[in-house]
Amino acid sequence: MNTIATSQLSEGIYITREAFLDEKYILLSPEIPLDKALIERLEQWHFPEIRSEGDLTDAPSQGAAGPVAMEDAPLAAIDHGRRDGKEMQKAQKKYAAHLHFAEQLFGHYLQNGILQTNQIHDKIKLLLEDLKNQKQYLLRIPELSGVTVNYIVDHAVKTSIVAMATGASMKLPTHRLIELGTVGLLHEIGMIRLPSQLYMSNRELAPREKKAISTHPVLGFKILRQFDFPLQICLGVLECRENVDGSGYPRNLPANKISLYGKIMNAASTFAAMASPRPYRPAIDGHTIMKTLLTGVNTSYDNTVLQAMIGTFSLFPYGTYVQLASGHRAIVIDITPGKARAPKVQILTDPKGTVVREQPVTETENEQYTVTGVLSHQEVTRLKNAL
Incomplete structure (x- = not known):
């Protein structure tokens, strides 16, 4: 693919083939002319060149085809911010x-002592489908919010999302991802059989209270x-608090005795x-969680x-607010496979x-835009207010 210097571009000019910002992002199709705003944005964000197999021309190509279909290739990366908010709102809904x-469900x-297994299966299947379609947004776990009176409800759904995303990275088949999502949703159902002052308390629990809390995996197992x-779903619930060194509960199992669902659930729940x-x-923040x-x-x-x-979230998970070597502040919007320290980010400030x-969206593998740190909670709050 050839390169065309940004300095060669002028308003009203066409490119005879699709133009790309980089290897992934379609910038312009042959039937659309360059406009002043687009050229100014390329210059503002220091894109010295674009890529295309076509040539510059004064008129659109006859019978020009539309943009090449590329997986996960949104039109015009520098306009990503305009769409990001709307997509996040959809994910929140x-x-x-x-x-x-x-x-x-809970x-x-x-009230009635009933769990409808078929309904749960269908809902988890739908959640998995939503996760596949809006992965970049539903995996912004710290950003997800909703109205609920009980944190266990929120925790159950988030754990289900994290567990299925992790399982997908492990190449588990769909039916096992649905089972894993079911474990995530129900892994603390035993907790709601306990007095709410135990699991909703902000104070240090007494030894007897801690012992009562540690019974929730057994209660959940019996319920399921x-x-x-x-x-396998019941065992995933029973073993969601087992540690691989044998220090977990309720059975102090060593690593070779813990089911795969139990191992995934322990990390996903945390x-x-x-x-x-x-x-x-x-x-x-996601980076601190991963560390x-x-x-x-x-x-x-x-x-x-x-x-x-790490393959799913990288060391800077989706939604993490970061500082770049260039001085810009940004939010992580996508993960580059095999590059745990170099996520794709959307720049928020100069x-x-x-x-x-x-x-605009940029890679962080380039030394100029390397991630150098994570914003504090106070810094994130101020940035959100400014946005």
């Missing part, structure tokens, strides 16, 4: 709908067996819990599972901290 289902169980859930706000702390999980490799968490999570209107 879908998340809220799944949250509403979970709240009704409420119905508490009562409704004839498959054994990720979801840390990514959610609590009365005593705000949500923790924390990695400190527990081969003690609390299985190494294969953590590697799959080096002086002023919010930018265009919000």
Whole structure:
């Protein structure tokens, strides 16, 4: 593919073949002329060249085809910010709908003692489909929010999302991802059988209270067996708090005795819990969560599972607000496979901290735009208010 210097571009000129910003992003199709605003944005964000197999011309090509279909290739990367907010709103609505289902599910169980297995299966299948279609947004776990009176409901849905995304990275087939999502949704159903002052409390629990909390996997296992859930789902719930070094509960199992679902659930549940706000702390950023999980490799968490999570989230997960070497501040919007330290980001401010209107997308593998740090909660709050 040839390169065309940005300095050669002028308003009203056409390119005879599709033009690309880089290897992934379609910038312009042959039937659309260059306009002044587009050229100015290319110059503003220091794109010295674009790529195309075509040539510059004064008129559109006859019978020009539309843009080449490329996987995950949105039109014009430098206009990503215009669409990002709308897509996140769509994801929030879908998340809220799944949250509403979970709240009704748990409420119905508490009032009537009934779990409808077919309904749960269908809803998890729908959540998996939503995750495939809006992965970049539903995996912004700290950004997801909804109205619920019980944090267990929120935690259940987020754990289900994280677990299925991790399982997908491990190449599990669809039916197993649905089972894994079901474990995530129900892994703390035993908790709601306990007094709410135990799991909703902000205070330090007494030893007797901690012992009561540690019974929730057993309670959950018995509940699911009562409704004839498959054994592998029941075991995933029973083993969601087992650590690979044998220090977990309720059975202190060693790594070779813990099911795959149990291993995934332990890490996924921890990720979801840390990514959610609590009365005593705000949500923790994704980078800090990943660092924390990695400190527990081969003690609390299985190494294969953590590697799959890194493949899913990178070391700077979706939705993490970061500082770049250039001075810009940005949010992580996509993960580049095999590049755990170099996510794709959407720039939010210039080096002086002023919010930018265009919000272009850039890779961070380039030394100029390397991720150098993560914004604090206070910095994120100020940035969100400015946006």
